[in-house]
Amino acid sequence: MTVTDAPPSDGVARLLDADGTRHAAPDHDRWLEDLDEAALRGLYEDMVVVRRIDAEATALQRQGELALWPPLLGQEAAQIGSGRALRPDDFVFSSYREHAVAYCRGVELVDLVRVWRGIAACGWDPTAVRMASPQVIIGAQALHATGYAMGVLTEAVNASGADDPDGPDLDVAVAYLGDGAMSQGDVNESFVFAATYQAPVVFFCQNNQWAISEPVDLQSRVPLVDRSAGFGIPGVRVDGNDVLAVLAVTREALDRARTGGGPTFVEAVTYRRGPHTTADDPTRYRDAAEVEAWARRDPVDRFAAYLRGAGVLDDDEESRVQEAADRAAAAVRAGCTALRDPDPLTVFDHVHAQEHAGLAAQRAEYAQYLDGFVDDDVTEGQS
Amino acid sequence: MSSATVTSRATGTTETTGPGGAGQATSGRAVSTLTLSRALGAGLRRAMSDDEKVVLLGEDIGRLGGVYRVTDGLQEQFGRHRVVDTPLAESGIVGTAIGMAFRGFRPVVEIQFDGFVYVTFDQIVSQLARMHARTAGRVPMPVTIRIPVGGGIGAAEHHSESPEAYFAHTAGLRVVSVADPQDACTVLRQAIACDDPVIFFEPKRRYHVKGEVDEAIELDAALPMDAARVLRTGTDVTLVTWGGLVGTALDAASAAADEGVSIEVVDLRSLSPIDHATVAASVRRTGRLVVTHEAARTCGLGAEIAATVTERCFEHLEAAPLRVTGHDVPYPPARLEQHHLPDLDRILDGVDRVLGRGGVATR
Numbered sequence: 001m002t003v004t005d006a007p008p009s010d011g012v013a014r015l016l017d018a019d020g021t022r023h024a025a026p027d028h029d030r031w032l033e034d035l036d037e038a039a040l041r042g043l044y045e046d047m048v049v050v051r052r053i054d055a056e057a058t059a060l061q062r063q064g065e066l067a068l069w070p071p072l073l074g075q076e077a078a079q080i081g082s083g084r085a086l087r088p089d090d091f092v093f094s095s096y097r098e099h100a101v102a103y104c105r106g107v108e109l110v111d112l113v114r115v116w117r118g119i120a121a122c123g124w125d126p127t128a129v130r131m132a133s134p135q136v137i138i139g140a141q142a143l144h145a146t147g148y149a150m151g152v153l154t155e156a157v158n159a160s161g162a163d164d165p166d167g168p169d170l171d172v173a174v175a176y177l178g179d180g181a182m183s184q185g186d187v188n189e190s191f192v193f194a195a196t197y198q199a200p201v202v203f204f205c206q207n208n209q210w211a212i213s214e215p216v217d218l219q220s221r222v223p224l225v226d227r228s229a230g231f232g233i234p235g236v237r238v239d240g241n242d243v244l245a246v247l248a249v250t251r252e253a254l255d256r257a258r259t260g261g262g263p264t265f266v267e268a269v270t271y272r273r274g275p276h277t278t279a280d281d282p283t284r285y286r287d288a289a290e291v292e293a294w295a296r297r298d299p300v301d302r303f304a305a306y307l308r309g310a311g312v313l314d315d316d317e318e319s320r321v322q323e324a325a326d327r328a329a330a331a332v333r334a335g336c337t338a339l340r341d342p343d344p345l346t347v348f349d350h351v352h353a354q355e356h357a358g359l360a361a362q363r364a365e366y367a368q369y370l371d372g373f374v375d376d377d378v379t380e381g382q383s
Numbered sequence: 384m385s386s387a388t389v390t391s392r393a394t395g396t397t398e399t400t401g402p403g404g405a406g407q408a409t410s411g412r413a414v415s416t417l418t419l420s421r422a423l424g425a426g427l428r429r430a431m432s433d434d435e436k437v438v439l440l441g442e443d444i445g446r447l448g449g450v451y452r453v454t455d456g457l458q459e460q461f462g463r464h465r466v467v468d469t470p471l472a473e474s475g476i477v478g479t480a481i482g483m484a485f486r487g488f489r490p491v492v493e494i495q496f497d498g499f500v501y502v503t504f505d506q507i508v509s510q511l512a513r514m515h516a517r518t519a520g521r522v523p524m525p526v527t528i529r530i531p532v533g534g535g536i537g538a539a540e541h542h543s544e545s546p547e548a549y550f551a552h553t554a555g556l557r558v559v560s561v562a563d564p565q566d567a568c569t570v571l572r573q574a575i576a577c578d579d580p581v582i583f584f585e586p587k588r589r590y591h592v593k594g595e596v597d598e599a600i601e602l603d604a605a606l607p608m609d610a611a612r613v614l615r616t617g618t619d620v621t622l623v624t625w626g627g628l629v630g631t632a633l634d635a636a637s638a639a640a641d642e643g644v645s646i647e648v649v650d651l652r653s654l655s656p657i658d659h660a661t662v663a664a665s666v667r668r669t670g671r672l673v674v675t676h677e678a679a680r681t682c683g684l685g686a687e688i689a690a691t692v693t694e695r696c697f698e699h700l701e702a703a704p705l706r707v708t709g710h711d712v713p714y715p716p717a718r719l720e721q722h723h724l725p726d727l728d729r730i731l732d733g734v735d736r737v738l739g740r741g742g743v744a745t746r
Contacts, residue, residue, distance in 0.1 A: 093482070121513075121516065121519075125518075125519075126518055127521050127522065132485065132522075137510070140506065140510055142478075143474065143478025143479050143481070144481050144485060145482060147478060147480060147482020147484075148482035148486050151482065153464070154483075155486070157462075158464070158465075163463075163464075173482070185472075186478055186506070189470070189472040189475035350515055350519055351515070351554050351555055352515070352555065352557075353520070353524075353525075354578055354579055356557070356579075356656050357658070358656035358657060359554075
């Protein structure tokens with residue numbers, strides 16, 4: 001195991017260099033003291049598994065089984081490091097690329113692809129896994145996370161009778177957003193609200209350098225992390241391809257929120273190595289050399305190099321992890337191809353929580369229309 | 384069972400029902416004379432007392448009590464964590480209310496003026512309205528959005544809008560518009576108790592109208608939030624309206640009666656869903672329909688009502704349905720708003736036209 005004392009010189013929190021060299025950094029290391037070998041192997045397996053799931057989902061899209069897929073390739077450390085920092089009773093409000101975060105929340109594998117197969121607007125029960133449905137409107141979820149955190153604070157005040165409860169142990173809301181979202185009004189408003197009320201929320205921004213074809217310097221003339229100070233929110237810039245650093249800074253941010261210290265902004269500097277979605281062609285807007293440069297900073301290879309140097313990972317363990325990844329991919333494929341289209345009348349379900357007379361009439365009208373085709377089986381789900 | 388003693392859940396008082404006799408509540412119900420704005424405040428107070436998950440969010444609603452004083456005194460009573468003065472960011476207000484609903488709260492949002500609601504359009508139509516459907520019913524959104532609405536008060540731009548059609552067009556929302564103090568209090572309590580998001584319109588020009596208000600009416604016994612009501616019966620023309628024009632419509636009916644024309648006035652109350660059954664039943668009696676609203680004509684709710692009446696009551700109609708509405712113009716400066724807003728004369732002109740009397744507009 002190689003450890004150097006040289007701190008990163010670029011203002012980015014980093015514990016692992018691209019070659020797997022481990023830096024000692026007391027400010028961050030203190031958040032990792034509980035990590036034993038099993039925990040380290042767990043983080044590695046998580047990253048390998050979600051990368052394999054991501055590849056399988058991309059393949060399923062190419063084969064016509066999914067309508068669309070937004071790949072996370074390159075962002076495994078940012079998502080696993082932060083996702084594994086969360087407590088079960090925290091609540092995640094994410095964008096649409098956070099498949100690895102959903103994996104950490106315990107979402108069933110097949111549920112990861114329901115939305116992308118085009119059969120549901122949300123693949124899972126948000127109340128069960130404590131993660132909202134993937135948000136498509138850029139940045140809208142940052143306000144939901146902030147409001148959730150305001151609710152947590154209100155509950156604590158109501159329970160204690162004091163405006164500033166002593167020694168709180170608050171649930172934390174986490175908003176996942178991207179570099180493009182930093183230009184949205186909703187995100188900036190969420191920073192205002194979170195700071196004003198000192199809400200227990202963590203804004204986890206994956207700066208993956210690209211918002212479809214627009215580079216991050218089109219969104220901001222300053223490093224994204226510098227934005228938060230203007231709102232009165234502490235910010236930290238972390239190497240998003242370093243799973244240990246991400247885990248450490250996210251744990252620290254969560255702890256600040258949990259104990260009444262208010263919001264934190266985390267900029268995880270990473271790279272979207274794949275297309276925006278399977279419908280995108282990134283060769284139209286970026287150089288292969290840039291993609292190749294980021295491939296050399298691969299988060300999975302980096303962690304593997306560190307673990308091998310530390311004697312935590314060997315060939316047998318690597319084989320075991322790869323087999324686990326293949327099993328997960330097979331489960332995604334089998335689950336996906338077995339999914340059937342919902343009944344047509346389910347489009348009317350859950351539009352309202354209580355019956356709405358106008359919609360009930362429309363449903364009855366359409367049901368009657370469909371009944372006219374009953375011999376032709378048009379009401380059967382197609383798959 | 385010939386008689387029974389029951390305990391009212393709402394009042395905690397005991398009442399006795401005897402054979403053949405309706406129960407007589409023994410509790411002293413507070414019926415008081417309140418303005419519409421005070422009646423709304425009373426409804427909020429009651430809802431907050433009944434359910435600690437009810438929280439208020441808005442600009443100037445706490446220390447000031449709201450620019451129309453609807454929330455006067457509520458922050459003192461319930462504290463600043465339940466009556467929350469927010470930053471001046473409407474999208475932020477609605478977006479955080481959605482987050483609070485995720486946590487199990489029942490937020491009531493105040494949008495200070497109708498024209499300010501457009502900046503939170505996405506959070507209302509893409510987020511709030513769809514969250515229950517998006518999550519397959521797992522996450523209800525019991526959020527009420529109070530919006531002072533409409534003109535007639537000589538206000539500056541963006542303070543006299545009638546945006547109801549945008550929201551009635553949006554799946555997942557309920558939209559209501561109240562017209563008198565009792566209804567304001569009761570429907571607001573019903574809206575807050577509803578598990579769906581409700582856009583709640585408060586007609587600014589009626590804030591100071593006074594009326595008798597029983598703030599403790601049993602919600603289940605009251606007229607449902609989604610029902611229209613016939614405020615005045617008549618035989619010649621059905622006049623449908625809501626909110627700020629209800630008083631004008633009643634005045635028009637009185638004036639018409641002096642000339643021997645009998646107008647039935649329907650207060651629509653609910654703009655989504657629309658109680659088409661009540662409207663259609665009235666038109667089947669009268670054979671004629673006039674709809675009046677402050678909002679612009681094109682794609683306004685008058686079009687929806689006229690179309691539905693035509694579909695349902697075609698063979699009962701003596702004349703084509705007619706709309707008396709605001710023009711398709713940006714809301715005009717205050718000194719010109721009387722030329723935009725339907726008033727008694729324009730409504731009666733419309734009534735004349737559906738009666739084949741050739742109103743001014745066709746001469």
